[in-house]
Amino acid sequence: xxxxxxxxxxxxxxxxxxxxxxxxxxxxxxxxxxxxxxxxxxxxxxxxxxxxxxxxxxxxxxxxxxxxxxxxxxxxxxxxxxxxxxxxxxxxxxxxxxxxxxxxxxxxxxxxxxxxxxxxxxxxxxxxxxxxxxxxxxxxxxxxxxxxxxxxxxxxxxxxxxxxxxxxxxxxxxxxxxxxxxxxxxxxxxxxxxxxxxxxxxxxxxxxxx
Amino acid sequence: xxxxxxxxxxxxxxxxxxxxxxxxxxxxxxxxxxxxxxxxxxxxxxxxxxxxxxxxxxxxxxxxxxxxxxxxxxxxxxxxxxxxxxxxxxxxxxxxxxxxxxxxxxxxxxxxxxxxxxxxxxxxxxxxxxxxxxxxxxxxxxxxxxxxxxxxxxxxxxxxxxxxxxxxx
Numbered sequence: 001x002x003x004x005x006x007x008x009x010x011x012x013x014x015x016x017x018x019x020x021x022x023x024x025x026x027x028x029x030x031x032x033x034x035x036x037x038x039x040x041x042x043x044x045x046x047x048x049x050x051x052x053x054x055x056x057x058x059x060x061x062x063x064x065x066x067x068x069x070x071x072x073x074x075x076x077x078x079x080x081x082x083x084x085x086x087x088x089x090x091x092x093x094x095x096x097x098x099x100x101x102x103x104x105x106x107x108x109x110x111x112x113x114x115x116x117x118x119x120x121x122x123x124x125x126x127x128x129x130x131x132x133x134x135x136x137x138x139x140x141x142x143x144x145x146x147x148x149x150x151x152x153x154x155x156x157x158x159x160x161x162x163x164x165x166x167x168x169x170x171x172x173x174x175x176x177x178x179x180x181x182x183x184x185x186x187x188x189x190x191x192x193x194x195x196x197x198x199x200x201x202x203x204x205x206x207x208x209x210x
Numbered sequence: 211x212x213x214x215x216x217x218x219x220x221x222x223x224x225x226x227x228x229x230x231x232x233x234x235x236x237x238x239x240x241x242x243x244x245x246x247x248x249x250x251x252x253x254x255x256x257x258x259x260x261x262x263x264x265x266x267x268x269x270x271x272x273x274x275x276x277x278x279x280x281x282x283x284x285x286x287x288x289x290x291x292x293x294x295x296x297x298x299x300x301x302x303x304x305x306x307x308x309x310x311x312x313x314x315x316x317x318x319x320x321x322x323x324x325x326x327x328x329x330x331x332x333x334x335x336x337x338x339x340x341x342x343x344x345x346x347x348x349x350x351x352x353x354x355x356x357x358x359x360x361x362x363x364x365x366x367x368x369x370x371x372x373x374x375x376x377x378x379x
Contacts, residue, residue: 031278067252074243098313108329125339132346139353146360153367160374
């Protein structure tokens, strides 16, 4: 028959019920023996005070042993019964009872696999957070760059607008057109120059051939 | 009539009560067994000599034994705060009275048991991370929108500049 270690009870009470009962048993027994010794001592003393007494100390010792044996026998039986009741009814935690401090174990009965899965999920989430943070930084960096680029482009536009304002102010009519005409003309000139160059090169070749 | 509540069932005695009763019963029975008759019969020689003394010695013996035992019990109760613990346990048992399945018990392997204790913290951490992630994602969505708008604006500016350039050709 396996002995119930009553570990859960020990968790609650701070001691093992069996240990407690043993302590009490030993204490009671000690008192019983002590009392008996006192009784014997008193009787022996009283006997000493009686002159011509026939009773020897060893006789008294036999009486004491007889009474003690009898008492010990009943004591053990009665204590055994008491211990049984206490261990079953008082110093015990019924099978269906969960101590409040252990509530988590019923609320979250995670197996090894489930626990690992949870840990992995957490790792993944942390990675995702880091990724989002990095993406955020990249986006904000581009935003800053865009600001700089826009500023430059705005400057260029403003320069163009400035030009137009100057033209308008100086009333040079359509300076733009004349400028455009000039640009076109200079382009025509360039084209013409190119033509002439080509033609002269051809002429040279022809002359050489001749 | 029917449907009315039956006679009130007296509450079962609590553990403290049972403890006291059991100890008292033990003492009672012990004293009964160790009766004066038994005592006198064992110490017959002395009893014959001094019956009254025998009686008084016996009475003292029994009373000392009883008070020593009661004192010891009281000490054990005080040291272990048994009274308080018994009452707590009674409450805990009462709260579990509708539950039939055996409850969880420590497995004996601390690594196994500590898992469940950690789970609530991990779950809290998970919901925290989820929130942080959602918030960051939301924030990034907004910034991404601004970035796209910015790109459009830059393209627009570039087009305007092209147009001006063309006009000056």
